[in-house]
Amino acid sequence: MKIRQLSVFLENRLGRLAGVTKILGDNDINIRALSVADTTGFGILRLIVDDIEKAEACLLEKEIVCRVNKVAVVAVDNHPRGLSKVLNILHASSINIEYMYAIAEPCCDSSLMVFRFTEPERATAVLKAADISTLQESDLFQE
Amino acid sequence: MVSDLYLKDFVDRKAMEEIQLKRLRDTLERVYQKSEFYKQAFDRIRVKPSDLKKLSDLAKFPFTQKTDLRNHYPYGLIVVPMKDIVRIHASSGTTGKPTVVAYTKQDINNWAETVCRAFATDGVTENDIIQVAYGYGLFTGGFGAHYGAEKLGAAVVPMGGGSTQKQLMLIQDFKSSVICCTPSFFIHVIEEAEKMGLDLHNTQLRKGFFGAEPWTENMRQYIEKHTNIEAYDIYGLSEITGPGVSVDCPAHAGLHIFEDHYYPEIVDPKTGEVKAPGEEGELVFTTITKEGMPLIRYRTHDITRLHYEKCDCGRTLVRMDKVNQRSDDMLIIRGVNLFPTQIESVLLSVKGTEPHYQLFVTREGALDQLEVKVEITPLVFDDEVKTLETLRTEIKLKIKQLIGLNAKITLVEPGTIERSSGKAKRVIDLRQK
Numbered sequence: 001m002k003i004r005q006l007s008v009f010l011e012n013r014l015g016r017l018a019g020v021t022k023i024l025g026d027n028d029i030n031i032r033a034l035s036v037a038d039t040t041g042f043g044i045l046r047l048i049v050d051d052i053e054k055a056e057a058c059l060l061e062k063e064i065v066c067r068v069n070k071v072a073v074v075a076v077d078n079h080p081r082g083l084s085k086v087l088n089i090l091h092a093s094s095i096n097i098e099y100m101y102a103i104a105e106p107c108c109d110s111s112l113m114v115f116r117f118t119e120p121e122r123a124t125a126v127l128k129a130a131d132i133s134t135l136q137e138s139d140l141f142q143e
Numbered sequence: 144m145v146s147d148l149y150l151k152d153f154v155d156r157k158a159m160e161e162i163q164l165k166r167l168r169d170t171l172e173r174v175y176q177k178s179e180f181y182k183q184a185f186d187r188i189r190v191k192p193s194d195l196k197k198l199s200d201l202a203k204f205p206f207t208q209k210t211d212l213r214n215h216y217p218y219g220l221i222v223v224p225m226k227d228i229v230r231i232h233a234s235s236g237t238t239g240k241p242t243v244v245a246y247t248k249q250d251i252n253n254w255a256e257t258v259c260r261a262f263a264t265d266g267v268t269e270n271d272i273i274q275v276a277y278g279y280g281l282f283t284g285g286f287g288a289h290y291g292a293e294k295l296g297a298a299v300v301p302m303g304g305g306s307t308q309k310q311l312m313l314i315q316d317f318k319s320s321v322i323c324c325t326p327s328f329f330i331h332v333i334e335e336a337e338k339m340g341l342d343l344h345n346t347q348l349r350k351g352f353f354g355a356e357p358w359t360e361n362m363r364q365y366i367e368k369h370t371n372i373e374a375y376d377i378y379g380l381s382e383i384t385g386p387g388v389s390v391d392c393p394a395h396a397g398l399h400i401f402e403d404h405y406y407p408e409i410v411d412p413k414t415g416e417v418k419a420p421g422e423e424g425e426l427v428f429t430t431i432t433k434e435g436m437p438l439i440r441y442r443t444h445d446i447t448r449l450h451y452e453k454c455d456c457g458r459t460l461v462r463m464d465k466v467n468q469r470s471d472d473m474l475i476i477r478g479v480n481l482f483p484t485q486i487e488s489v490l491l492s493v494k495g496t497e498p499h500y501q502l503f504v505t506r507e508g509a510l511d512q513l514e515v516k517v518e519i520t521p522l523v524f525d526d527e528v529k530t531l532e533t534l535r536t537e538i539k540l541k542i543k544q545l546i547g548l549n550a551k552i553t554l555v556e557p558g559t560i561e562r563s564s565g566k567a568k569r570v571i572d573l574r575q576k
């Protein structure tokens with residue numbers, strides 16, 4: 001998995017999400033994608049940002065628990081059955097997905113999906129063999 | 144024969160003091176000769192049993208603390224041969240090891256006597272049916288009430304704790320007239336009865352002996368409003384004997400201490416100096432009839448006052464105020480003793496957590512609830528929900544195993560837990576005092 005993701009622990013308290021995004025905004029960090037996992041007791045905010053080192057540093061400075069980990073960003077055909085095709089390929093190889101979410105902006109004729117796999121190396125290989133591309137950070141942040 | 148039991152509840156102060164002095168001397172002599180622990184403790188401050196000329200001389204003797212019991216776990220403070228011990232009880236300990244107490248046959252008899260006198264104080268007789276809804280087992284509540292009720296000659300229903308539906312069935316079918324349990328559990332029983340459409344006014348219940356945890360005047364009113372029960376506070380601690388150290392009387396003017404067995408003092412919790420009658424301080428007990436494991440000047444950490452004036456009920460036994468405050472950080476939740484350090488030891492045993500925590504105690508409905516807020520650290524944080532849920536479950540399970548309480552575990556961000564003057568405030572007790 002090639003793309004770095006920043007995960008942030010969110011206490012179940014009013015205004016926590018607003019607080020974190022404000023810190024990022026004040027530091028000129030752009031969020032490209034996000035998802036929030038919520039439970040009854042807490043939440044986990046997962047972010048793809050343009051400057052992850054800076055984002056991590058400014059959150060840690062505010063004593064916000066966060067962690068950088070790697071995910072795969074997969075180009076999925078932007079038409080019906082595009083996603084199901086990818087998922088079926090993964091399923092056929094018994095690859096487990098921990099979680100996934102979409103990157104909002106479409107890129108050409110593909111949509112971008114963020115995956116966290118249990119076995120990232122094998123997942124990438126399986127996708128590559130099926131001619132489905134996974135992106136590098138440089139692909140995501142080329143301006 | 145039984146009636147002789149109650150004579151000491153009414154003797155004048157001088158006669159009581161003579162009994163106490165004799166028993167106290169005997170106890171000090173015995174522990175000095177038989178116990179290496181007490182011999183060393185007395186020798187260390189150069190005090191001898193013969194230095195006790197009058198009761199107030201007890202102030203010269205050293206205190207005993209819960210830590211002494213822990214350091215001599217399990218049998219180190221027993222002063223008789225093990226063949227003379229017939230019972231061993233224990234209460235939950237602060238570091239996983241329980242606090243052990245051991246009784247000879249005579250100790251059990253004396254214990255039964257004081258609980259019997261407690262029941263009789265409030266007019267319970269051999270005609271009563273007493274439902275014991277305290278837990279039986281290592282906890283002293285169930286057996287203490289049981290033996291006292293038997294000694295009185297009442298019919299005992301040894302139901303034990305829990306099983307609310309069954310409690311209600313027995314209250315109705317067995318026509319129990321007296322119930323003994325923790326006050327919070329009984330309020331839970333009342334609430335369940337209401338849900339079932341059962342009005343406890345229509346049962347034979349007339350008296351309730353509630354203890355093992357602090358409770359409020361509001362709780363008394365609630366119980367008395369929803370039943371025909373007159374509610375009495377019964378106080379005790381396992382180290383001294385269990386329930387029946389003191390009891391509320393019909394005058395509800397404090398709890399009469401069975402001081403011919405358990406000699407009370409009030410001391411300044413900080414300096415240890417003995418306070419004058421009527422002054423507030425920490426309650427200290429010396430057992431003056433116990434054979435198996437006598438305790439000299441045992442610090443209860445319960446804050447109260449002693450009143451020596453004769454009570455409106457006619458008894459001359461010294462009275463202590465209802466205890467609602469402690470001089471240490473021990474919490475009593477649903478009858479279970481809990482020190483914040485126990486939670487700390489659980490957190491330290493869970494991989495990757497740091498002991499940044501805060502305990503919230505609330506009373507939802509009748510039952511006390513414990514919420515443990517734990518600060519999450521970058522070390523344990525993972526971007527997967529299940530990792531954190533596993534952590535939560537592990538903490539919850541360990542607390543349940545060590546203390547026996549179902550706690551709610553909430554993970555919070557670092558720095559959320561309020562730190563006053565650099566030191567975290569560990570306990571927020573929101574129960575109404």
